[in-house]
Structure formats: C-alpha cells, structure tokens
Amino acid sequence: MLRIGALVSGGGTNLQKIIDSVNSGDIKGEIVSVVSSSPNAYALERAKKNNIETSVLRLRDFGSRREYSEALIKHFRERNVELIVLAGFMIILDPVFADAFPNRIMNIHPALIPSFCGEGFYGLHVHEAALAKGVKVTGATVHFVDGKADNGPIIMQKAVEVMDDDTPESLQKRVMEQAEWIIFPKAISLFAEGRIKVYENKVKILKGDLK
C-alpha cells in the first residue's frame, strides 16, 4: 500500500476525490497525513471525517520559506510518506522540498501547462487569465513537482471547452468536474501501481495487465 501525504490550502474537492478513490480501492494506497497551510481550510474537515491525521503548518509561523519547506520535509519523512499530492496547495515551496522527494510529489494545475501557469497563476486567477486571453479550450494538468513552479514532468492532461458566457467561477467548476477530479485520482492510482516512469523529464505510462 502506497503511503500518501497531502498538502492543501482550501476547500479540498480534489482531496475528497482522492479519499473516495482510496476508499473504493481504485487507489491502492493510504492517506497517512493531510497538512494544511491554513487552519480554516475545509479540506481539514474532509480528512477528519475519514479518520486521516491532520496538521496545520502556516508559512507565517516560520522564519523563511526555506525553514517552512524543511519542516514539511521532516513531517513527511517521519511518516514514511512515499507520494505527496498537492491538492489545491497555494504556497510555492523552496526547491529543497522538491529535491527531497524527486518524482514523488504530484501537483494538479487548473490549466493546460505550459499555458497560464507559474507564479501568480493559482485558483480562480488561472481561469480569469484564460478568459481574458479568449482561449476556446483549457483544462487541467497533473505533473511531478520540481524546483520551479508548475514546471516538472507532465503526467496527465485533459482538455475542457470554454463557453462564450463563462465566468471564472463557471469555468473553474467545469474544469474541476470534467478534468481535475478525473485525472488526479487516475494519476495517483497509476503511480501506486508502479506504472509511471520518467525518462529525460518526460513521463511514460506503462501498460497495465491485459484483461
């Protein structure tokens, strides 16, 4: 069973889909720790309802981003976590964090990377930027985390149509429903089965059993 740790900051709908997939057996793993950057994140309640250990670590309680990242490394190492999922985590960590868990941290980003990503592109801002540009298609990306924001090897992507009358909120909802909530649990499930390999910064998904 894969030991999974999660970092969250907000509502936790992605975390909920991951919990559901663990509970149904689609993800062959166990969520051993959920850490929130905010004490008010509803994601914490979702974890508690499922008897998952929760912790709150706030950036402002540490002297620097580096010290915060080091505390998170220690937290997950102490729990022998094998995969860390950033499920709506809104803080950019120091590169020491990615270096500590190479190709073992997954992030969900609400756009088709390399569009609308990097510093400042998070949450609703991503959808505001997509609408401001007038793209006809957007989507979501699951990728491994490296030392730069939204930069590591891409694991899965799914496209979603933009409608003429979309608001940032309506587009966010459609991207979650049609892309994020599907590809994030799927990518974690593939990882748990040992089917994700990284060659020269590109991901290959190995075929499963032919049934």
Ligand code: GAR
């Ligand atoms: C999701 O849309 C996620 O892709 C995005 O924030 C939302 C969190 O929702 N993440 C980022 O923008 C990270 N850069 P959730 O808390 O309901 O999962």
